[in-house]
Amino acid sequence: MEIASIYHRLHFAFTITYHYLFPQLTMGLALLIVILKVLALKRGDERYNSAARFWARIFAVNFVMGVVTGIPMEFQFGTNWARFSAAAGGVIGQTLGMEGVIAFFLESSFLGLFLFGEKKLGPKGHLAAACLVCAGAWISGLFIVATNAWMQHPVGYTLGPDGEILLTGFWALLTNRWMVWQYLHTMAGSVVTASFVMAAVGAYYLLNGRFEEHARLFVRTAVVAGLPAALLLAVPTGDIQSKMVARYQPAAFASMEGLFETTERAPFPIFGLPDTEQRRLHSRIEVPGLLSLMLYGRLNAEVRGLDAFPEEEWPDNLQLLYFSHQAMVGLGSLFILIMLLSAWLLYRRRLFEFKPLLWVLMLAFPLPYIANTAGWTTAEIGRQPYLIYGLMRTDAGFSHTVSAGNTVFTLAGFALLYILLSILFVFFIGREIRNGPGDLPGTPVAPAAAGIHQTSNRE
Numbered sequence: 233m234e235i236a237s238i239y240h241r242l243h244f245a246f247t248i249t250y251h252y253l254f255p256q257l258t259m260g261l262a263l264l265i266v267i268l269k270v271l272a273l274k275r276g277d278e279r280y281n282s283a284a285r286f287w288a289r290i291f292a293v294n295f296v297m298g299v300v301t302g303i304p305m306e307f308q309f310g311t312n313w314a315r316f317s318a319a320a321g322g323v324i325g326q327t328l329g330m331e332g333v334i335a336f337f338l339e340s341s342f343l344g345l346f347l348f349g350e351k352k353l354g355p356k357g358h359l360a361a362a363c364l365v366c367a368g369a370w371i372s373g374l375f376i377v378a379t380n381a382w383m384q385h386p387v388g389y390t391l392g393p394d395g396e397i398l399l400t401g402f403w404a405l406l407t408n409r410w411m412v413w414q415y416l417h418t419m420a421g422s423v424v425t426a427s428f429v430m431a432a433v434g435a436y437y438l439l440n441g442r443f444e445e446h447a448r449l450f451v452r453t454a455v456v457a458g459l460p461a462a463l464l465l466a467v468p469t470g471d472i473q474s475k476m477v478a479r480y481q482p483a484a485f486a487s488m489e490g491l492f493e494t495t496e497r498a499p500f501p502i503f504g505l506p507d508t509e510q511r512r513l514h515s516r517i518e519v520p521g522l523l524s525l526m527l528y529g530r531l532n533a534e535v536r537g538l539d540a541f542p543e544e545e546w547p548d549n550l551q552l553l554y555f556s557h558q559a560m561v562g563l564g565s566l567f568i569l570i571m572l573l574s575a576w577l578l579y580r581r582r583l584f585e586f587k588p589l590l591w592v593l594m595l596a597f598p599l600p601y602i603a604n605t606a607g608w609t610t611a612e613i614g615r616q617p618y619l620i621y622g623l624m625r626t627d628a629g630f631s632h633t634v635s636a637g638n639t640v641f642t643l644a645g646f647a648l649l650y651i652l653l654s655i656l657f658v659f660f661i662g663r664e665i666r667n668g669p670g671d672l673p674g675t676p677v678a679p680a681a682a683g684i685h686q687t688s689n690r691e
Contacts, residue, residue, distance in 0.1 A: 257422070258298060259419060273355050279446060286670075301653070313631060331375035377418055385621060409476070435447070439590055439591070446669045455571060466564055482540070483547065499519060500526065
């Protein structure tokens with residue numbers, strides 16, 4: 233692999249990983265805000281309106297960060313990955329263009345109305361604005377995932393006379409079976425992220441005796457939304473996604489599971505250390521036959537290992553792929569456990585006073601970010617050595633006119649810029665959480681917080 237290719241890949245991996253820290257929260261949070269607004273209208277309870285306003289401010293900060301960090305990626309298609317853009321621009325330009333023209337403007341326009349037009353719109357109009365913001369966020373996710381899914385499993389195309397890839401039907405992109413399940417899996421992951429963030433803020437307030445009415449509402453809403461989302465991550469979306477990888481990218485699937493040899497009664501690895509030189513999984517803990525059962529419904533079914541494929545078709549960073557997949561699956565299982573326990577205590581009316589679990593909820597909010605990043609790493613490393621699976625190898629897609637030195641220089645510049653953006657982000661989010669949603673009229677102020685509530689009643 234050329235050294236320039238490595239730097240181009242590292243550059244894009246850095247910018248896209250940092251960028252996705254923000255959309256995954258805004259997409260999930262958009263749905264939770266709609267839920268809060270629906271409950272406010274249905275129950276006539278001002279707490280839900282106040283909570284929606286608070287989370288709308290968090291949403292707005294994330295949205296701005298997502299926009300700022302998303303713009304450089306668009307330019308990288310024309311700079312770092314010019315040959316890829318020249319070959320596939322007729323396909324991916326459709327989905328990326330519609331994401332910008334339709335979804336982004338829908339989301340941004342109605343976000344302004346939601347933030348500043350509540351009195352003019354009235355309760356039903358404000359709910360409609362929230363729904364349209366949510367629709368914009370989720371449609372944006374649809375077009376982005378459709379682009380990636382086409383690169384994972386290209387459909388609806390033909391090759392032109394000069395080797396360029398021509399789109400034969402836009403509808404094929406939106407009905408790509410890979411896209412459907414990848415999209416549902418991605419959106420479930422975004423709801424899990426938003427639920428854990430909302431639960432963490434609520435748990436923080438409960439543990440500090442602040443904004444307790446809102447804190448209970450935050451935790452309750454997060455658990456009720458987070459549990460089904462965490463379950464959907466595993467079944468059916470995660471399960472079907474794995475089966476599609478096994479069918480269409482079998483070498484990637486074998487790498488994800490650390491399966492070096494074609495095996496009947498293939499075991500499911502709970503833990504192991506892949507060794508590409510000796511072609512085996514060391515120190516492994518596994519469940520015999522479970523992988524065969526999960527894929528084909530039979531314990532004795534044969535699952536192809538890496539020995540069934542030429543080495544040039546293997547993912548080029550097998551260890552990173554394996555551990556990313558393990559992290560994603562392990563954390564996904566942990567999310568289900570945490571949400572099940574929280575839901576049980578919520579049902580028993582003990583959750584808000586059970587401090588050990590409140591501490592878990594408060595400290596667990598980074599885990600969905602790690603899991604989502606691990607999931608995307610699994611998808612992108614698994615597709616290698618192809619940029620467009622089966623059509624264009626990665627080394628054929630980067631630009632020869634952008635040198636490795638220029639790439640490293642701009643990567644360092646982006647890193648410095650993103651450090652500064654991170655400081656601003658933490659400041660603004662921290663200020664919103666410190667100020668809080670504001671206490672409702674007639675709500676007693678906790679003694680420990682009395683000294684700081686004088687400036688926090690903004691609603």
